[in-house]
Each structure stands twice: as structure tokens, then as C-alpha cells.
Amino acid sequence: MTKEVIIIGNGIAGITLAVLLQRKGISFTLLHRKVEKPPFALGETLPPSAMPLLQQLKLLSVFEENAYRKTYGYHSMWGSSRVTDINFYHQNPFKNGLKINKHQTLETLRTEIKQHMISYSKGFEIIHEAHGNTVVLAKNDGIKMVQGKILVDATGRNRAVLQKLNIQSTIHDELVAVSCHIPKIKHPKLTHEVYVESFKEGWGIVSALNETENICTIYTHKGHEILSKLKEVSQWKTALAETTYLKDFLIETDNIKFKGGNANSSVANETAGSNWLALGDAAMSFDPLSSHGITNALFISAKAATTIEKKLLEADPDTFFEYDKTMQAIFQQYLQSKNELYRQETRWKDEVFWERFF
Ligand SMILES: Cc1cc2nc3c(=O)[nH]c(=O)nc-3n(C[C@H](O)[C@H](O)[C@H](O)COP(=O)(O)OP(=O)(O)OC[C@H]3O[C@@H](n4cnc5c(N)ncnc54)[C@H](O)[C@@H]3O)c2cc1C
Incomplete structure (x- = not known):
């Protein structure tokens, strides 16, 4: 051929x-x-700045129609213990990003x-x-x-x-990621469904994957001692006990889907x-x-x-x-x-x- x-x-x-x-x-x-392993959904988020590119490539409708949902902003606690609210309302020309499937x-x-x-x-x-x-x-x-x-x-x-x-x-660098799908909860202090928080051993992100699940990913460096505590999802709440809001999302449940890999x-x-x-x-x-x-x-x-x-x-x-x-x-x-x-x-x-x- x-x-x-x-x-x-x-x-x-x-x-x-x-x-x-x-x-x-x-x-x-x-x-x-x-034979590819069944994909583990990472729930990647596209920022509003990606939308014009998708439009230019005539791919916007495919991405929108298959997305889990639109995103309108996120919260982060990075650099201080104050929660920052990043709202896409002020972005142009698109006022939303996408949580893609x-x-x-x-x-x-x-x-x-x-x-x-x-x-x-x-x-x-x-x-x-x-x-x-x-x-x-x-x-x-x-x-x-x-x-x-x-x-x-x-x-x-x-x-x-x-x-x-x-x-x-x-x-x-040697950044690695460990992710798990957990039951979805809405945090009483956060309005957006994407939240990033830094902590002593690395940083983490929780976001709503769909109507019933959140995905939580923790990033740290290869060989960091916190990784041994993250091997069991049941231990995550203890390992992340010093975080401000991240720990609140860690609901215990059976059959949690879990995946680790490089993110360097x-x-x-x-x-x-x-x-x-x-x-x-x-x-x-x-x-x-x-x-x-x-x-x-x-x-x-x-x-x-x-x-x-x-x-x-x-x-x-x-x-x-x-x-x-x-x-x-x-x-x-x-x-x-x-x-x-x-x-x-x-x-x-x-x-x-x-x-x-x-
Ligand atoms: C935890 C995590 C969270 C992320 N979050 C975001 C996010 O929120 N937003 C964002 O924009 N990006 C995010 N990313 C990055 C994003 O997922 C990647 O940049 C993107 O998927 C890269 O696409 P790709 O096609 O280059 O590679 P891949 O998606 O890795 O695709 C490579 C393909 O090649 C195949 N392949 C591998 N080896 C072989 C082989 N030997 N022979 C044939 N095929 C092979 C694989 O099976 C796969 O199908 C994240 C990444 C990680 C790890």
C-alpha cells in the first residue's frame, strides 16, 4: 500500500x-x-482561548457535541490561602471552555x-x-x-x-499524576466545578466529570514520599488532610477507578x-x-x-x-x-x- x-x-x-x-x-x-486498554477519562479541560482554534479548524461542533459540558470559570488556591475566582465571562470571543469527553x-x-x-x-x-x-x-x-x-x-x-x-x-522535570474518579459532590464554598489547590507536597485539581462523578488528580514529583500514601484511594483523605478544600471532595466509596502516569x-x-x-x-x-x-x-x-x-x-x-x-x-x-x-x-x-x- x-x-x-x-x-x-x-x-x-x-x-x-x-x-x-x-x-x-x-x-x-x-x-x-x-488492543488499547479501556481509556481512563482524564476529563481534560479546554480553556476559552482554545475555542477560536477549534472554530478555525472546523472542529468546534464535534468537540461541543461530544463534551461532558461547558465550563464558565474555575477556582484556585495558589500562592496564598485565598480562593481566586477566575470567571470566563470577561473572555472574548468565547465566554466558555469545555470539559471534553x-x-x-x-x-x-x-x-x-x-x-x-x-x-x-x-x-x-x-x-x-x-x-x-x-x-x-x-x-x-x-x-x-x-x-x-x-x-x-x-x-x-x-x-x-x-x-x-x-x-x-x-x-x-519528574512530575507524575495520580487520578481517581470519585462520586460527585458540590462544594458549599465553590461555585465553579473546577478547583485547583497547591499544598506542601504538590498540587491537586478536582473537577466535575459528568453528572455523577468528579475526577481528582494529584501532582507531585516521582519518588516523593506522599506517593506511597496515595497508592490506596482510601488513604487519600488522610494524605491530603492538610489541604483546605481538596480533602472535602474525597468521598469514600467502593470500586474507585484509579490511574497514575507521567505528567512531566x-x-x-x-x-x-x-x-x-x-x-x-x-x-x-x-x-x-x-x-x-x-x-x-x-x-x-x-x-x-x-x-x-x-x-x-x-x-x-x-x-x-x-x-x-x-x-x-x-x-x-x-x-x-x-x-x-x-x-x-x-x-x-x-x-x-x-x-x-x-
Ligand atoms: C493527568 C493529565 C491531565 C491532563 N489534563 C489536561 C487538560 O485539562 N487540558 C489539556 O488540554 N490537556 C491536558 N492533558 C494533556 C493532554 O491529555 C495531552 O496533551 C493530549 O492528550 C496529547 O494528545 P496526543 O494525541 O499527542 O497524545 P495521546 O493522547 O497520548 O495519544 C497517543 C496515541 O498513540 C497511541 N500509542 C502510544 N504508543 C503507541 C505505539 N507504540 N504504537 C501505536 N500507537 C501508540 C496511544 O494509544 C494513543 O492513542 C493532561 C494530561 C494528563 C496526563
Whole structure:
């Protein structure tokens, strides 16, 4: 099978790129792993600033129709023990963000491109052929061979393609996240359904996932002693006893869904080469404090679609080099604002979690 583009990875970045390439009439195949674990909803929030981008990409209605709900602001306790109320009423042109249902949104978008998707269960191999083409072998019980001019890594933080190409990444911290779904309660002191609070050992966020559940995520650094207390959800209330409002959300119940993973800031040392590029979290991954991981994945996918189109039309060797330069600049800007945000919290600057930001 010969296509212009081979995309590997089935998340928001890979699917968005596929949809945009299809609209441009550029042929592609999207390779994805066959057995994916049932997704654990992270309940990602999109800020109002993401809405114009979705509108520009003609994706706003898909995201809105599949969202859990609109968000109109959030509360935070960061830098002092006062609760700040951030109200989106003053934002323009959109006065709301979205609590997205990523799984459902992706399922809807996949229906547009499913005839170009190929699954595999036993991994993939990359072979560089003569004439600048790349061949990817998708392994099931048999092998499916896909040939393309451009290879795209959209495998998120796994960076599965970059690993095979021996491209290294720079990891800037060791932030990890542990999340659980808990019964929804409405806090008597908070009006918005998103609340962020910093504390001695890290920070946490609680937000309403749907009508019956909240999601609570605690962020700290890998190896921090609080992590051993967060292994059992039943211990969370004790571990977070010194928090002001976070602890109030931790209702005990059976069968709590729980997930942990990396949430660090990292960037691929190269996000593009002569005939490949990386997208979304594979190119750069953001600290969830930024609330911009998905917005960035959408923006990069749009940038990648125009870059690929230009490369195919003009065969300009600098096109991918320019893409990489833009990606590295975005990441440096992000890193600076992220670190400034952490430095606004000075109450525990001598504590293990916080001292690294000073
Ligand atoms: C706890 C947490 C909370 C977050 N909250 C927010 C938020 O509120 N707002 C926000 O905007 N962002 C948030 N983010 C970030 C956001 O989830 C990511 O930035 C975004 O999902 C990245 O999309 P992606 O498509 O690049 O990667 P992913 O969503 O990781 O998708 C990658 C895809 O590639 C597949 N894949 C992986 N390895 C392979 C392989 N070897 N072969 C084939 N396929 C493979 C995966 O199965 C997956 O389908 C949060 C992240 C975390 C961890």
C-alpha cells in the first residue's frame, strides 16, 4: 500500500492530522495498536482561548457535541490561602471552555477516516527504502506493508517512532499524576466545578466529570514520599488532610477507578527530520497545570498539515527544518511561563516539591 503520509498513533494529534489531510486530499494511512486498554477519562479541560482554534479548524461542533459540558470559570488556591475566582465571562470571543469527553470525540472523528486506519497487535518496524520513501511493517499474525513519503509520530508521550529513529528527548522535570474518579459532590464554598489547590507536597485539581462523578488528580514529583500514601484511594483523605478544600471532595466509596502516569514537561531534541515529523505530546509534552496539552496538540496538527502539504507540493528541504524551529520556540516559551506560574507559589519554597522551582 503506497500513501503520501503514514501516521502512527490514534490520539487527538494523530486523528486531527488525519482529518485535516483528508480535507486537503492528501493520501494517508493511520496505524494504531489493536488492543488499547479501556481509556481512563482524564476529563481534560479546554480553556476559552482554545475555542477560536477549534472554530478555525472546523472542529468546534464535534468537540461541543461530544463534551461532558461547558465550563464558565474555575477556582484556585495558589500562592496564598485565598480562593481566586477566575470567571470566563470577561473572555472574548468565547465566554466558555469545555470539559471534553476525549474518547467520544475521538470516536466521532474516527468515523470520518476509518477506511484509512490499519490496526496491528504485534508492533511495527520502520524500514528506510531508497528514493526517500519509508516502509512501515505493521505486524499482526501476518505483516501489512505500508509505504509512504512522510512518517508521523503521533504516539504521545511514548514517542514510539522517535525511539525507533533514535531521536532523544529532553525531560525537564519528574512530575507524575495520580487520578481517581470519585462520586460527585458540590462544594458549599465553590461555585465553579473546577478547583485547583497547591499544598506542601504538590498540587491537586478536582473537577466535575459528568453528572455523577468528579475526577481528582494529584501532582507531585516521582519518588516523593506522599506517593506511597496515595497508592490506596482510601488513604487519600488522610494524605491530603492538610489541604483546605481538596480533602472535602474525597468521598469514600467502593470500586474507585484509579490511574497514575507521567505528567512531566519534555521535548523531542528534534521534532522533524528529512522525511518525518512528530506531533502533539510526541513532539512536546506539557505540564497539565498549563491546561494547554490538547490545544497545543490541535495547533501542532494544523501546523503539521500545512507543512506536509508544502513539502509535498514544493519539495523544499527547509520546510521540516522550519517546523522544528517553530516547535522548539513554542516549547521554550511554554517552559518559561510554566516555571513562572510555579514560582508564584512561595509558601513552601524550601519543601522538596517546590524548591526546584526557585
Ligand atoms: C493527568 C493529565 C491531565 C491532563 N489534563 C489536561 C487538560 O485539562 N487540558 C489539556 O488540554 N490537556 C491536558 N492533558 C494533556 C493532554 O491529555 C495531552 O496533551 C493530549 O492528550 C496529547 O494528545 P496526543 O494525541 O499527542 O497524545 P495521546 O493522547 O497520548 O495519544 C497517543 C496515541 O498513540 C497511541 N500509542 C502510544 N504508543 C503507541 C505505539 N507504540 N504504537 C501505536 N500507537 C501508540 C496511544 O494509544 C494513543 O492513542 C493532561 C494530561 C494528563 C496526563
